[in-house]
Amino acid sequence: MKLFYSPSSPFVRKVMACLILRGLEGQVELVSTNAHASPGALLAANPLSKVPALLTEDGAAIYDSPVICEYLDGIGSAAPLFPAGPARIPALVTQALADGLMDAAVARRMSDQLPQDEGRIAFSARQKAAVERGLAVLEQAPPQGLADIGAVAVACALGYLDFRFAQEPWREAHPKLAAWLASVAESPAITRTAPPAA
Numbered sequence: 745m746k747l748f749y750s751p752s753s754p755f756v757r758k759v760m761a762c763l764i765l766r767g768l769e770g771q772v773e774l775v776s777t778n779a780h781a782s783p784g785a786l787l788a789a790n791p792l793s794k795v796p797a798l799l800t801e802d803g804a805a806i807y808d809s810p811v812i813c814e815y816l817d818g819i820g821s822a823a824p825l826f827p828a829g830p831a832r833i834p835a836l837v838t839q840a841l842a843d844g845l846m847d848a849a850v851a852r853r854m855s856d857q858l859p860q861d862e863g864r865i866a867f868s869a870r871q872k873a874a875v876e877r878g879l880a881v882l883e884q885a886p887p888q889g890l891a892d893i894g895a896v897a898v899a900c901a902l903g904y905l906d907f908r909f910a911q912e913p914w915r916e917a918h919p920k921l922a923a924w925l926a927s928v929a930e931s932p933a934i935t936r937t938a939p940p941a942a
C-alpha cells in the first residue's frame with residue numbers, strides 16, 4: 745500500500761494511528777506529499793488534492809480519512825476500531841465531531857496566514873467557535889481508552905490544537921478531556937504519530 749502523507753496533517757495522523765493499532769504499519773509506503781502543490785501522483789489518487797489518500801495493493805485509490813480507516817479495519821487481524829452493533833453509530837459520530845474539529849482548526853490556521861480583512865476575521869472566529877463547541881461536547885463524555893475510531897480521531901484533533909494553537913490552551917476548561925488524553929498519551933499510536941515540532 746502507498747499512503748500520500750504529510751506529518752503535520754491530523755487526518756494523516758489518524759490513518760497512521762489506525763495502521764499502528766491494526767498492526768499494518770509495515771505494509772505501507774509513505775509518500776511525502778505537499779497537497780497544496782497538487783502533484784500529479786496525488787491527483788491520480790485523489791482528485792480533491794488532499795492527504796491522506798491510500799493506494800491499495802490492487803491499485804484502488806481510497807480517500808478520505810474515515811474511508812481509509814474503515815478499509816484498514818477490514819484487513820489485518822487486530823481488534824477492530826469500527827465497532828459492530830449499537831456501539832457503531834456513536835463511534836462514527838464521535839469521529840465526525842473530531843474530524844469537524846480538525847476541519848475547523850485547519851481552515852482557521854490557513855485563514856490566519858492570509859492578509860486579514862473583516863471577512864477573514866469573521867471566518868476565523870466562526871471556526872474557533874466551532875472548535876469551542878466541539879470541545880464542550882467532548883468534555884461532557886470523553887472517550888475511553890483508544891478502543892475505537894472515535895477515540896483515535898479525538899486524540900488526533902486535540903493533538904492538532906496543541907500543535908497549531910498552543911497559545912490557546914484548552915486543558916484547564918476541559919479537565920476530563922485532558923485527563924483522558926493524558927491516559928492515552930503513551931500509546932505507540934500517539935507517540936509515534938506526533939506532529940513535528942511547530
Ligand SMILES: N[C@@H](CCC(=O)N[C@@H](CS)C(=O)NCC(=O)O)C(=O)O
Pocket residue numbers: 752753754755779780793794795796808809810843850
Ligand atoms: N476530509 C478529509 C480532509 C483532509 C484534509 O483536509 N487534508 C488537508 C491536510 S490537513 C489537505 O490535504 N489540504 C490540501 C488542500 O486543501 O488543498 C479527510 O478526512 O481526509
